[in-house]
Amino acid sequence: MNEPNSLLQIKGLRDGLLVSLDDAPWGDQRVALLTQVDGQPAFFQGARLALDVASQVLHVNDLVELRDELSERGIFLWAVISESPTTEKTAQLLGLATRISKPRPEESRKFAVEDLGEETALFLNRTLRSGTRIEFSGHVVVMGDVNPGAEIIADGNVMIWGRLRGMVHAGAKGNRNAVICALDLSPMQLRIAEEVAAALKPRENPKPEVARINKDGKLQSELWLPG
Amino acid sequence: MPAQVITITSGKGGVGKTTTVANLAVALALEGAKVVCIDGDIGLRNLDVILGLENRIVYDIVDVIEGRCRLKQAMIRDKKLPELYLIPAAQTRDKNAVSPSDMNRLIKDLRNDFDFVLIDSPAGIERGFKNAIAAADRVIVVTNPEVSAVRDADRVIGILESEEKGPGSLIINRLNPILVKNHDMLSSDDVLDLLAVDLIGIVPEDEGVIIGS
Numbered sequence: 001m002n003e004p005n006s007l008l009q010i011k012g013l014r015d016g017l018l019v020s021l022d023d024a025p026w027g028d029q030r031v032a033l034l035t036q037v038d039g040q041p042a043f044f045q046g047a048r049l050a051l052d053v054a055s056q057v058l059h060v061n062d063l064v065e066l067r068d069e070l071s072e073r074g075i076f077l078w079a080v081i082s083e084s085p086t087t088e089k090t091a092q093l094l095g096l097a098t099r100i101s102k103p104r105p106e107e108s109r110k111f112a113v114e115d116l117g118e119e120t121a122l123f124l125n126r127t128l129r130s131g132t133r134i135e136f137s138g139h140v141v142v143m144g145d146v147n148p149g150a151e152i153i154a155d156g157n158v159m160i161w162g163r164l165r166g167m168v169h170a171g172a173k174g175n176r177n178a179v180i181c182a183l184d185l186s187p188m189q190l191r192i193a194e195e196v197a198a199a200l201k202p203r204e205n206p207k208p209e210v211a212r213i214n215k216d217g218k219l220q221s222e223l224w225l226p227g
Numbered sequence: 228m229p230a231q232v233i234t235i236t237s238g239k240g241g242v243g244k245t246t247t248v249a250n251l252a253v254a255l256a257l258e259g260a261k262v263v264c265i266d267g268d269i270g271l272r273n274l275d276v277i278l279g280l281e282n283r284i285v286y287d288i289v290d291v292i293e294g295r296c297r298l299k300q301a302m303i304r305d306k307k308l309p310e311l312y313l314i315p316a317a318q319t320r321d322k323n324a325v326s327p328s329d330m331n332r333l334i335k336d337l338r339n340d341f342d343f344v345l346i347d348s349p350a351g352i353e354r355g356f357k358n359a360i361a362a363a364d365r366v367i368v369v370t371n372p373e374v375s376a377v378r379d380a381d382r383v384i385g386i387l388e389s390e391e392k393g394p395g396s397l398i399i400n401r402l403n404p405i406l407v408k409n410h411d412m413l414s415s416d417d418v419l420d421l422l423a424v425d426l427i428g429i430v431p432e433d434e435g436v437i438i439g440s
Binding site: 059060061064068086089090091127129130131133145147148151165 | 326328378383388390391421
């Protein structure tokens with residue numbers, strides 16, 4: 001059911017429809033989708049819709065507007081899939097799913113250390129407040145604080161240029177050589193690979209520290225010194 | 228000049244949102260501003276009680292939105308301050324009776340007639356909260372100097388930032404200077420250390436507020 005001005009593709013899923021949008025301005029895509037819907041109201045009526053917006057950066061207003069417009073037409077928007085972390089976060093805020101379950105090949109639990117060198121890092125230049133959850137398949141660098149109630153889950157290392165008071169899981173896919181470092185390491189909980197360490201006491205005079213799994217297999221922190 | 232729309236919210240319940248709205252509204256009205264307060268806590272309305280207008284409610288915000296009355300009919304004028312109005316919440320409905328776009332429409336109609344629109348947000352971060360911040364030009368976050376209230380305020384500020392409402396301004400309510408001095412209560416510095424937002428006021432604990440209500 002491709003239209004000549006194909007800004008979008010529609011596919012049937014087991015339990016609804018998947019609409020994939022091409023790269024075009026959001027306004028155009030929205031109009032294209034609604035035109036498509038209005039053209040075949042019977043087909044869309046009562047549908048569960050998942051929307052793949054590719055790398056489109058969408059804010060709350062954009063999605064709320066679309067969700068309202070769709071629901072006026074009897075369509076339930078339940079998921080927004082995106083490559084953009086902003087859009088994903090927006091969708092999560094609105095209680096929309098950001099993943100549709102497709103059978104995926106089982107990923108290997110072991111993470112080869114050599115591969116880490118090629119991994120990318122996610123740089124976050126802001127404070128992560130309670131309720132924020134960052135999941136990333138590489139390293140994560142935060143220039144700001146990680147507040148209690150915020151979570152970072154990274155396959156690689158995690159470095160916080162600020163106060164770490166939330167939860168961080170480094171080497172989440174099983175890399176026991178991953179490290180977590182912060183200018184003030186006072187987390188709720190730290191995890192590296194399968195090791196878990198609970199709340200360290202807040203420091204009187206915090207110094208930069210690094211946490212890693214030591215030779216005895218315990219998660220331990222020490223001063224973070226140059227070199 | 229069109230009204231400034233200010234939403235007062237907190238995440239956690241019982242920190243003093245409604246009391247703050249009532250006091251701000253009275254203070255602004257005493258200064259000669261035209262003020263309307265909206266109780267956003269549909270299903271658990273309180274602002275009418277604090278303002279002492281409970282027995283005058285005929286129509287409420289849901290009646291306006293569902294077209295059972297005109298906006299003017301739901302606005303209750305204060306007994307002492309003729310420039311202060313309340314739009315009460317519905318007590319027999321829930322938050323889903325109103326949507327953010329309903330709020331935007333309602334407030335658009337109020338903007339030209341008032342200097343300030345104050346919205347009392349319900350606790351939580353669900354629909355009622357989303358409704359309350361939908362039309363806000365400015366958001367004030369109220370917290371108490373205790374860990375759970377500050378944690379919830381942090382969460383709310385995070386949501387405000389991602390909804391592009393700015394980080395909001397902070398009021399620390401019910402601070403007890405003696406407890407702070409003895410290190411038995413978080414100080415305003417402890418709170419600001421975590422929240423890192425603009426502090427616009429500290430309200431000390433005062434039992435007179437409880438007696439007054």
